[in-house]
Amino acid sequence: MSEYLNRDQRKEMTQILATQVIEALYSVQSIEKIVVLSNERQWLKSFDNQKIIILKDPEIKKLKAKITHAANWIQSQGADQMLYLSVDLPFVQEKDITKFITEHQGGLSIVKAHKENGTNALILDFPAILEFQFGVNSFDKHLATAKAQKINTKIVEIKNLSLDIDTWDDLQEFKNNSMNTQFSNFINRHSL
Numbered sequence: 001m002s003e004y005l006n007r008d009q010r011k012e013m014t015q016i017l018a019t020q021v022i023e024a025l026y027s028v029q030s031i032e033k034i035v036v037l038s039n040e041r042q043w044l045k046s047f048d049n050q051k052i053i054i055l056k057d058p059e060i061k062k063l064k065a066k067i068t069h070a071a072n073w074i075q076s077q078g079a080d081q082m083l084y085l086s087v088d089l090p091f092v093q094e095k096d097i098t099k100f101i102t103e104h105q106g107g108l109s110i111v112k113a114h115k116e117n118g119t120n121a122l123i124l125d126f127p128a129i130l131e132f133q134f135g136v137n138s139f140d141k142h143l144a145t146a147k148a149q150k151i152n153t154k155i156v157e158i159k160n161l162s163l164d165i166d167t168w169d170d171l172q173e174f175k176n177n178s179m180n181t182q183f184s185n186f187i188n189r190h191s192l
Helices: 007-026 063-076 094-103 138-148 168-176 182-189
Strands: 034-037 052-055 081-085 108-112 119-125 153-155
Touching (some): 007 094, 081 094, 119 138, 138 153, 168 182
Parallel strands (some): 034 052, 108 153
Antiparallel strands (some): 081 119, 108 119
16 A cells, blocks of 8 residues: 555554444444554543553564464453454444354354455354464364364355455445445545
C-alpha cells in the first residue's frame, strides 16, 4: 500500500478498519472483554467502553509473537477462550462475529482469508496452546498444528470475515462491493 498511500493515510486507514472491527466486537453481547494490542494511546482514548482492555504492544516485530503474547496474557487473566480477528476486515459486522461464536464447538474454530491461504479469525479454547501463524499459508499451518496437538477443529466460512485489505487490489475490490462505512468514507475522502 505504500506505493499508493502515504504514511499518514496508511495509519488512518488502519485505525478506521480497526475501529470498525472493535465497534462490531463490542456490539456482541456474549463478548465480555476486548483486548486491543496497541501502543496508539491517543487513538484508543476515543473508545469509551468498559469492555475494552488496552494491552501494551510488546517490542516484537512478528505478528505471531505479538498474538502469542496477548493469548498468554488473556489466559493468565482466567479466560476460558479467546477470539482473534484481523483488524483489516472492511465488511465485518456484529452478525458475522455472532455467527462465528455460535458455530464454535470447542477447541479451535478458524476462518480462512479469501487469498493466500491466510487466517483472518479464530476462536481457541484454553488451556490449549496454539503456535499462532499469520500470512501466506497460515491457515494450513494452524490446521496442521491443531491436528498434531489433537485440538478439535472446525473450519467456519463467513464471507465478511474472510475478506481483508492487504493490497491495492483488495482496496479496489472493496470499492466494487462497497457498503456505507467509515472505511468507504475514507476511500471517498482520499479519492482512492
